[in-house]
Amino acid sequence: MLEIINISKTFLPGTVNERKALDNVSFRMEDGEFITIIGSNGAGKSTLLSAIAGSFPTDRGKVILDGEDISSMPEYKRSRSIGRLFQDPLSGTAPGLTIEENMALVYLQGKKTANSFSRIGKEEREMFRERLRPLDLGLEDRLEQPVGLLSGGQRQALTLLLATLYPPKLLMLDEHTAALDPGSAERIMTLTKDIVRENRISCLMVTHNMRQALDAGSRTLIMNAGKIVADISGDERAGMDVGKLTDLFRNAAGSEYANDRMILSS
Numbered sequence: 118m119l120e121i122i123n124i125s126k127t128f129l130p131g132t133v134n135e136r137k138a139l140d141n142v143s144f145r146m147e148d149g150e151f152i153t154i155i156g157s158n159g160a161g162k163s164t165l166l167s168a169i170a171g172s173f174p175t176d177r178g179k180v181i182l183d184g185e186d187i188s189s190m191p192e193y194k195r196s197r198s199i200g201r202l203f204q205d206p207l208s209g210t211a212p213g214l215t216i217e218e219n220m221a222l223v224y225l226q227g228k229k230t231a232n233s234f235s236r237i238g239k240e241e242r243e244m245f246r247e248r249l250r251p252l253d254l255g256l257e258d259r260l261e262q263p264v265g266l267l268s269g270g271q272r273q274a275l276t277l278l279l280a281t282l283y284p285p286k287l288l289m290l291d292e293h294t295a296a297l298d299p300g301s302a303e304r305i306m307t308l309t310k311d312i313v314r315e316n317r318i319s320c321l322m323v324t325h326n327m328r329q330a331l332d333a334g335s336r337t338l339i340m341n342a343g344k345i346v347a348d349i350s351g352d353e354r355a356g357m358d359v360g361k362l363t364d365l366f367r368n369a370a371g372s373e374y375a376n377d378r379m380i381l382s383s
């Protein structure tokens with residue numbers, strides 16, 4: 118489904134700040150697979166997602182999505198089949214627009230028959246409410262309110278909904294619950310798992326949280342210094358707890374890189 122072949126990326130080459138962020142990374146992801154990615158700060162996790170999203174040209178390597186080589190496809194085109202969420206809950210929605218307007222933008226963009234004169238009618242409004250209801254945040258009764266009035270958790274829930282309004286082939290989550298309070302983080306994680314399962318979306322999720330890395334999905338990659346240093350699935354992963362994953366992380370990534378936040382946050 119997704120094939121990453123020998124991707125490398127060096128930032129600021131030839132300068133004192135030169136950084137090899139991705140070092141010949143390859144992996145294959147099956148249809149509907151949910152992979153979690155852990156690694157210390159600067160390991161190259163976000164850079165890997167950006168390379169897949171097409172945020173910059175890579176130095177080397179290929180990205181193949183559903184058999185199509187998208188390596189030179191611009192980011193905006195890739196975004197039609199790849200959804201992405203970031204850590205900052207404010208980044209995925211427009212604060213000055215209402216919930217309905219935010220939803221309408223995404224809805225009309227993805228609708229083949231829509232044009233710039235298309236408007237949202239009663240039917241669509243009801244559909245938006247139906248989609249908001251399962252979030253269980255009461256947003257279905259706040260369609261006319263600006264998104265800027267929502268809490269971080271509410272906004273991230275809306276962003277998740279928008280990213281999957283038309284289910285993408287691939288959903289990439291970059292520590293999308295890290296900036297939320299524990300209760301909101303858990304709610305967003307549950308929603309994420311539900312939406313991914315119901316729509317059979319393939320998902321790559323970066324997290325700093327060892328528990329989250331094991332609880333979601335069925336495979337975990339450990340990254341260090343721009344490389345994938347461990348790929349855990351099947352029986353090995355089924356028998357893994359946070360303690361074992363932490364040991365493995367320390368061995369694979371070097372103990373000096375394990376940070377307390379990863380281990381202690383539950």
Ligand SMILES: Nc1ncnc2c1ncn2[C@@H]1O[C@H](COP(=O)(O)OP(=O)(O)OP(=O)(O)O)[C@@H](O)[C@H]1O
Nearest residue numbers: 128129136138156157158159160161162163164165
């Ligand atoms: N646009 C950029 N320009 C220069 N260097 C960059 C850029 N983006 C990332 N880097 C560098 O590339 C390396 C990998 O960064 P990346 O953001 O992928 O790490 P990460 O694993 O996501 O870390 P974190 O857990 O802190 O989010 C780091 O050394 C970083 O400083």
Ligand SMILES: [Mg+2]
Nearest residue numbers: 162163164291
């Ligand atoms: Mg990152």
